[in-house]
Amino acid sequence: MKHLFTAFALLLGLLITAPVSAQWTEQNHAERFEQLGPMLRSPNVYRTASGAPGHMYWQQKADHEIEVELNDENQSIKGWQKVTYFNNSPDELKYLWIQLDQNERAADSNTPKIAESRINPRMNLRQLESILWHDQDLGFKILSVKDLSGNDIPVTIVKTMMRVDLPEALKPGEQTEFTVDWTFNVHDRMSFIGGRPGYEYFEKDGNYLYTMAEWFPRMAVYSDFEGWQHKEFVGRGEFALTFGDYKVKITVPADHMVGSTGVLQNADEVLSATEMDRWNKAKTTFDKPVIIRTQAEAERLEKQKAKDKKTWVFHAENVRDFAWTSSRKFIWDAMAVKQGGNNVMAMSYYAKEANPLWEQYSTRAVAHTIKSYSARTFDYPYPVAISVEATNGMEYPMICFNYGRPDEDGTYSDAIKYGMISVIIHEVGHNFFPMIVNSDERQWSWMDEGLNTFMQYLAEQEWDRDYPSRRGAAHKIVPYMASERHLLEPIMTNSENIIQFGPNAYAKPATALNILRETIMGRELFDFAFKEYALRWMFKHPTPEDFFRTMEDASGVDLDWFWRGWFFGTDPVDISIENVSWYKLDNRTPAQKKADLQKEAEREAYHISQDYNKEDIPQTVVEADPAARDFYNSYNPFSVTPEDEKAYKDFMDRLSQKEKDLLNSGLNFYEMTFRNHGGLVMPLIIQFNYTDGTSEVERIPAEIxxxxxxxxxxxxAKKKEVKNIVLDPYRETADIDESNNFWPRQFTPSRFELFKSAGGVRGASMGDNPMKRARKR
Incomplete structure (x- = not known):
């Protein structure tokens, strides 16, 4: 404890006077709280300063009629499409740009050229193949591009993009139509080439499972903020796509089951009578999935392999893309989900290799995701939502491809179970971001992956009370934010230029949003603003500026400092309790004060020799000779004098009753100094633990x-005495060094084992499988 001054007035003056730093420099006051405006695009008639679409907002539209056939003998696709392109922009367009994403796997692709490679002491075939690339005949073959009169339209193919040179410039408000004939060979996505679409071959039964995505030439986005988005697709940065209506005819072997974006138009032609009955039952079943094609039925089809064909017809309205899946191996189940005034069909397609896990969980997870996301954004507007088991994870409108297979005996680890549920929630959730809130994934991966991972985290916590979410909670981002600086980039970095893609584009923005919701804004303000963003930009093309501005506009909270630190910077959070001083108001009487001074003087004068001298020096000179004594040998500087009593009385008489009450309040004043070692400013969340066993948490905004x-x-100022203090007690701020968050400092031992034990790690792709062990007992 330290005492200040006897004079209460002087003490009070000190407490209300702001301290002046002796180390004040320009660096102490840099740019962390400067407004973000100069770093953002200027508002205009298309996008307002509030973050909403402007009164002259526009976007293009592209309708498609497509006929496609899958060749199950040689794993190829051939197709024809008619595109109707609407120029809603104020600009005259001389040409259009189309994405040819299959060309990312073509022989002349830049993808392998720009990928680093090296030789290790031990190399497997897959690693060597990735260096040699491949000699497979992959990529689009554009057979023709014609107008509706059959005349050829000149095109120029630039890697994964194709420029269509229009015969006449397309004026604002006009539309144009053209056709494209094309074909490509479907690749083995289980090989080193990988990727989102392709096929998986099942050697045991000789069948294929096709996930058909990026399978047709797709219109690129032309926008008010970027013009044409024609950045080459090299595998990571995903897609910027134009909304439109689709009519698609898909011809496949007659025994295949097809799942697709859109609504099936000819169910009575492609489904058996039994399947039709089950399908109609599923439309009115809300409590559990109805199996429409059973595992036994799928296993019979695996062996028969029909030679004839069927054509499935699907329609989809106002979607930015179209994907489908096909296989005779599929089991199919479905259930209805009440959403707003409509019923949404939640469905799953999966091979027997995915059971029993998928039959129990997949469609239920789809239904839960629709409900959870809709509650925080808008009612899910599409008629179907589909999850397909395809050993990967990728999203498209109304349909997504996910992983999660048990062992051959049907048992599985909890890592596989939770991993499967998580990826289904994540990929189905992408229907909201970016399939409907249609951001530019090629440029800003975080705008779909980060926002969606945040929503996934909330949905996971609603699924199971102790759900082991990998991302979302603040402390889980610490290992990434504590990385060496050369391994970090701001969230606001182009997708292709990120070293640690998962932590940067998924985890960090999701964590930032969770911190905003739980710690900075509070759930009520955050949820209102986030929902407003979703409502403003559903079926439109938002930019980062639109998100930042809407979150502030709808909440009334200035968040520029937060966007700067979390999205435009790489600094971590590391705030320490640097020093704590304890003060009490000096309300002692003269007698109490002199007694305390005497104790302090004795303590200051004491030295170890005094104890030894009591035995070694029987008598001092002054003790032996009275003539060696004077006034000071009998003087007591710690006795109370009349002058002391009068000064105390005069002081008390000058105080008002309010000042006397404060003087005798017994308050404890704790002067705390906090040091920002990491650079990222955050609120101070301080837990005071008192000597009586109680606790109290104070929250100081980051603006301090x-x-x-x-x-x-x-x-x-505290009425109770503090025993210890903890900074960030609930681990809310992603502080990378918690050892300096305590006063007094706390030390905990680092444990080590005599023998290293073996065991699975929760959340790994191959976790421990207690189910298997239990079955063996």
């Missing part, structure tokens, strides 16, 4: 750092 971004001092 606005005048000194590196060190701040704050005084806290």
């Amino acid at each position: 750092w606005r005048l000194n971004e590196w060190e701040v001092t704050k005084v806290f």
Whole structure:
């Protein structure tokens, strides 16, 4: 304990006077709290300063009629499509750009050229193949591009993009139509080429499972903020696509089951009578999935392999893309989900290799995702939502491809179970971001992956009370934010230029949003603003500026400092309790004060020799000779004098009753100094643990750092005495070093084992399988 001054007035003056830092420099007050405006695109008639679409907002539209046939003998696709393109922009367009994403796997693709490679002491075939690339005949073959009169239209193919040179410039408000004939060979996505679409071959029964995505030439986006988005597709940065209506005819072997974007138009032609009955039952079943094609039925079809064909017809309205899947191996189940005033069909397609896991969980997870996301954004507007088991994870409108297979004996680890549920929630959730809130994935992966991972985290926590979410909670981002600086980029970095893609584009923005919701804004303000963003930009093309501005506009909270630190910077959070001083108001009487001074003087004068001298020096000179004594040998400087009593009385008489009450309140003042070691400013969340066993948490907004971004001092008045203090007690801020968050400092031992034990790690792709062990007993 430290005492200040006897004079209460002087003490009070000190407490209300702001301290002046002796190390004040320009670096103490840099840019962390400067407004973000100069770093953002200027508002205009298309996008307002509030983050909403402007009164002259526009976007293009592209309708498609497509006929496609799958050749199950040689794994190839041939197709024809008619595109109707609407120019809703104020600009005259001389040409259109189309994406040819299959060309990312073509022989002349830049993807392998720009990928680093090296030789290791041990190399497997897959690693060597990735160096040699491949000699397979992959990529689009564009057979023709014609107008509706059959005349050829000149095109120029630039890697994964194709420029269509229009015969006449397309004026604002006009539309144009053209056709494209094309074909390509479907690749083995289980090989080193990988990727989102392709086929998986099942050697045991000789069948294929096709996931057909990026399978037709797709219109690129032309926007008010970027013009044409024709950045080459090299595998990571995903897609920027134009909304439109689709009519698609898909011809496949007659025994195949097809799942697709859109609504099946000819169910009575492609489904058996039994399947039709089950399908109609599923439309009115809300409590559990109805199996429409059973495992036994799928296993019979695996062996028969029909030679004839069927054509499935699907329609989809206002979608930015179209994907489908086909296989005779599929089991199919479905259930209805009430959503707003409509019923949504939640469905799953999966091979027997995925059972029993998928039959129990997949469609239920689809239904839960629709409900969870809709509650926080808008009612899911599409008629179907489909999950397909395809050993990967990728999203498209109304349909997504996911992983999660048990062992051959049907048992599985909880890592596989939760991993499967998580990927289904994530990929189905992508219907909201970016399939409907249609951001530019090629440029800003975080706008779909980060926002969606945040929503996934909330949905996971609603699924199971102790759900082992990998991302979302603040402390889980610490290992990434504690990485060496050369391995970090801001979230606001182009998709292709990120070293640690998963942590940067998925985990960090999801964590940032969770911190905004739980710690900075509070759930009520955050949820209102986030929902407003979703409602404003559903079926439109938002930019990062639109998100940042809407979150502030709808909440009334200035978040520029937060966007700067979390999205435009790479600094981590590392705030320490640097020093704590304890003060009490000096309300002692003269007698109490002199007694305390005497104790302090004795303590200051004491030295170890005094104890030894009591035995070694029987008598001192002064003790032996009275003539060696004077006034000071009998003087007591710690006795109370009349002058002391009068000064105390005069002091008390000058105080008002309010001042006397404060003087005798017994308050404890704790002057705390906090140091920002990491650079990222955050609120101070301080838990005071008192000597009586109680606790109290104080929350200081991040703006306390606005005048000194590196060190701040704050005084806290407490009625109770503090035993210890903890900074960020609930691990809310992603602090990378919690060892300096305690006062007094706490030390915990690092444990080590005599023998290293073996065991699975929760969340790994191959976790421990207690189910298998239990079955063996």
